[in-house]
Amino acid sequence: MRRPLGALLLSLVTAPAVASDFTLQWPLDCRLGETCHIQQYVDHVPGPGSQDYQCQGLSYSGHKGTDIALPYLSDMQVGVKVRAAAPGIVQGVRNTMPDAYSTAENAELLQGRECGNGVVLRHEGGWETQYCHMRQGSVRVQKGQRVAAGTALGEVGLSGKTQFPHLHLSLRQNGTVIDPFAPEGRQACNSTADPDAPNPASLWADPIEYQPGGFLGAGFAAHVPEFQAIKSGEASGIRLTTKSPALVFWAYAFGGQKGDRIRLTISGPKGVFSVHEITLERDQAQFFRASGKRLRSKSWDYGRYTALAVLLRDDEEIDRIEEVVDLR
Structure with a gap:
């Protein structure tokens, strides 16, 4: 600079x-x-x-x-x-x-x-x-x-x-x-201190909790969206109907680490019909994953569909996000 x-x-x-x-x-x-x-x-x-x-x-x-x-x-x-x-x-x-x-x-x-x-x-x-x-x-x-x-x-x-x-x-x-979260230097990496607790030596006037990653947004689409469309906000709020060619759930997240798992579940009026778990193959600062099904009949069942994304790291839940859509 x-x-x-x-x-x-x-x-x-x-x-x-x-x-x-x-x-x-x-x-x-x-x-x-x-x-x-x-x-x-x-x-x-x-x-x-x-x-x-x-x-x-x-x-x-x-x-x-x-x-x-x-x-x-x-x-x-x-x-x-x-x-x-x-x-x-x-x-x-x-x-x-x-x-x-x-x-x-x-x-x-x-x-x-x-x-x-x-x-x-x-x-x-x-x-x-x-x-x-x-x-x-x-x-x-x-x-x-x-x-x-x-x-x-x-x-x-x-x-x-x-x-x-x-x-x-x-x-x-x-x-x-100077790192405002650790102005006196970071804690030892083998410390037994709670990693989610605010740093007592922080320079922030109000304590700020550490978040090791998590979801930024989620939505439904009729196809797997382009990442750029998700980042721009264009993929959010897309209208679906019972005639949509596919029902896809996407989840947008940050702080992904190699080995993290993202579990995507979609439930409809007749119960769960899609469960997909994906493992990250590399660290990713920002990323999205999507899962769903193509329409195989004349139409989707009329009613409410609920999707849930869970981010798991070493079997610990880091974050979750839920999205719903009503098909008419």
């Missing part, structure tokens, strides 16, 4: 932070676990490989921030405000880059501008926050402006090097990357 959007990231593995009263407010107008989720955390492993502060895989090699993602592109288009996580002074802004998925074709154009549209805030005590991938034209602050915690900076976008609409929030102290 270029200097105008903040100091260079000088360290990959977060160093212990100096004792401070510095805290962060939640930076998005969204409900965590409902209308947004944390897709990736700071990488705590130097060199190849990656691990988040809970010694799990919600990160990637060299990742220097917290990615708070929206489920669908349509959510971004409605407009989700990005807010200052702490009071400070605007150090730099960028506001002109288009919202577009990063590809091999535009990689050269994004070089040095991977953050996309964004804002850098300087805070007391050598702290600095950086807000990336904001929506083109949405940034509403100017360099030198003093802002309070909660001040609207702009909106979540798809600018820069990204594959999904999200806010990348970086935190630094005196140029060193």
Whole structure:
């Protein structure tokens, strides 16, 4: 990232932070676990490989921030405000880059501008926050402006090097990357502490529960949808009838790990008629799986159909999501 959007990231593995009263407010107008989720955390492993502060895989090699993602592109288009996580002074802004998925074709154009549209805030005590991938034209602050915690900076976008609409929030102290979830360093990987419990050393003003993966959405369709249609939101809310050529249930999730199992079950007016369990063959940051049946008679039975997706990891249920459709 270029200097105008903040100091260079000088360290990959977060160093212990100096004792401070510095805290962060939640930076998005969204409900965590409902209308947004944390897709990736700071990488705590130097060199190849990656691990988040809970010694799990919600990160990637060299990742220097917290990615708070929206489920669908349509959510971004409605407009989700990005807010200052702490009071400070605007150090730099960028506001002109288009919202577009990063590809091999535009990689050269994004070089040095991977953050996309964004804002850098300087805070007391050598702290600095950086807000990336904001929506083109949405940034509403100017360099030198003093802002309070909660001040609207702009909106979540798809600018820069990204594959999904999200806010990348970086935190630094005196140029060193700090993980706000583990400012004093992560817990030992063989710790007996509850992995789902909030980190007591977190810099967040309100505790944030760790979610190791889960479902972002689900729906019915008359065929297996394209992944891009799911990510955009176009696959949601498709109308089906008793004459639809197939009845397909899809579930969209994040944080998949190799060996995870997704169990998809569909029940109709006469009971369960489809059960399909799929094992992930590799880690996947975002993915979907689908199952169903083709119409083999003149029509589907009239009435309500219920589908359930369950995400299992080492026989432990990570998350579940249910969807219903009435066929008329």
